[in-house]
Amino acid sequence: MPGSLNNKVAIVTGSAQGIGKAIALKLAGADANIVVTDTNVEGIEQTANEIKSLGRKTIAVRCNVADGKEVDELLKKTQEAFSTIDILVNNAGITRDNLLIRMDEKDWDIVLSVNLKGSFLVTKAVTPVMMRRRYGRIVNVASVVGLMGNAGQVNYAASKGGLIAFTKSVAKELASRNITCNAVAPGFIETPMTGKLPEKVKESYIKAIPLNRFGSADDVANVILFLASEDSGYITGQVIGVDGGMFMR
Numbered sequence: 001m002p003g004s005l006n007n008k009v010a011i012v013t014g015s016a017q018g019i020g021k022a023i024a025l026k027l028a029g030a031d032a033n034i035v036v037t038d039t040n041v042e043g044i045e046q047t048a049n050e051i052k053s054l055g056r057k058t059i060a061v062r063c064n065v066a067d068g069k070e071v072d073e074l075l076k077k078t079q080e081a082f083s084t085i086d087i088l089v090n091n092a093g094i095t096r097d098n099l100l101i102r103m104d105e106k107d108w109d110i111v112l113s114v115n116l117k118g119s120f121l122v123t124k125a126v127t128p129v130m131m132r133r134r135y136g137r138i139v140n141v142a143s144v145v146g147l148m149g150n151a152g153q154v155n156y157a158a159s160k161g162g163l164i165a166f167t168k169s170v171a172k173e174l175a176s177r178n179i180t181c182n183a184v185a186p187g188f189i190e191t192p193m194t195g196k197l198p199e200k201v202k203e204s205y206i207k208a209i210p211l212n213r214f215g216s217a218d219d220v221a222n223v224i225l226f227l228a229s230e231d232s233g234y235i236t237g238q239v240i241g242v243d244g245g246m247f248m249r
């Protein structure tokens with residue numbers, strides 16, 4: 001859908017690398033202007049340079065989404081640069097995997113804090129702008145694990161399951177203002193996050209994927225482009241699996 005975002009302004013959290021970077025480049029390729037934000041400063045500058053070379057406007061802002069003050073600052077810088085916000089993609093996320101009996105309280109807290117509270121803080125911050133304009137597209141990057149559960153990921157699965165419930169609730173609250181809120185639930189996608197998995201574990205995961213391969217960051221970005229566009233205006237509160245058929249409802 002080249003050109004379909006027609007100068008809209010999008011914030012993409014966690015866009016220094018991986019799926020977030022692919023989303024930022026995909027939206028820019030459809031003529032959106034992008035706020036690239038992450039805790040990784042080198043990475044956001046690299047993504048922003050690639051966006052500039054596509055001829056789009058962009059700013060790179062360092063922000064930890066789990067910190068309310070930093071999120072307020074992100075909003076301020078976005079408003080100064082672009083005066084508006086049309087699209088938010090809550091993509092920043094982390095894992096701290098371990099079996100339940102071995103999981104530290106701090107590994108529970110940080111995963112819930114980044115993946116769930118971070119999405120709450122950024123969504124809350126952009127909502128008044130979108131409400132005033134009576135337009136908005138919010139897309140949350142959840143996970144198939146938030147639907148199915150996964151041994152060794154009680155913290156991560158709870159954060160993504162919570163994000164799905166958050167998505168549906170936001171969709172109900174904001175629908176009357178013409179703001180949609182949807183989630184994507186990726187399966188196993190080739191990124192630095194899954195690069196850490198041992199080969200044996202990867203092989204066992206592929207056996208559970210009907211399409212018989214890991215997905216690419218672009219597979220996820222393609223769906224997010226649609227959910228971020230005007231074309232998806234009658235879709236809200238939905239969870240779209242991008243998982244090669246791993247989980248069928």
Ligand SMILES: NC(=O)c1ccc[n+]([C@@H]2O[C@H](COP(=O)([O-])OP(=O)(O)OC[C@H]3O[C@@H](n4cnc5c(N)ncnc54)[C@H](O)[C@@H]3O)[C@@H](O)[C@H]2O)c1
Binds near residue numbers: 019038118186194
């Ligand atoms: N890779 C997969 O297989 C997969 C599957 C399902 C869902 N996801 C989700 O997709 C999203 C992106 O994952 P990825 O695979 O690209 O991971 P990644 O680790 O490659 O990228 C995540 C990005 O988020 C940033 N980040 C981490 N903590 C942050 C914070 N507190 N504030 C701001 N930015 C922060 C990181 O610096 C990094 O750039 C995550 O939400 C992840 O849970 C990934």
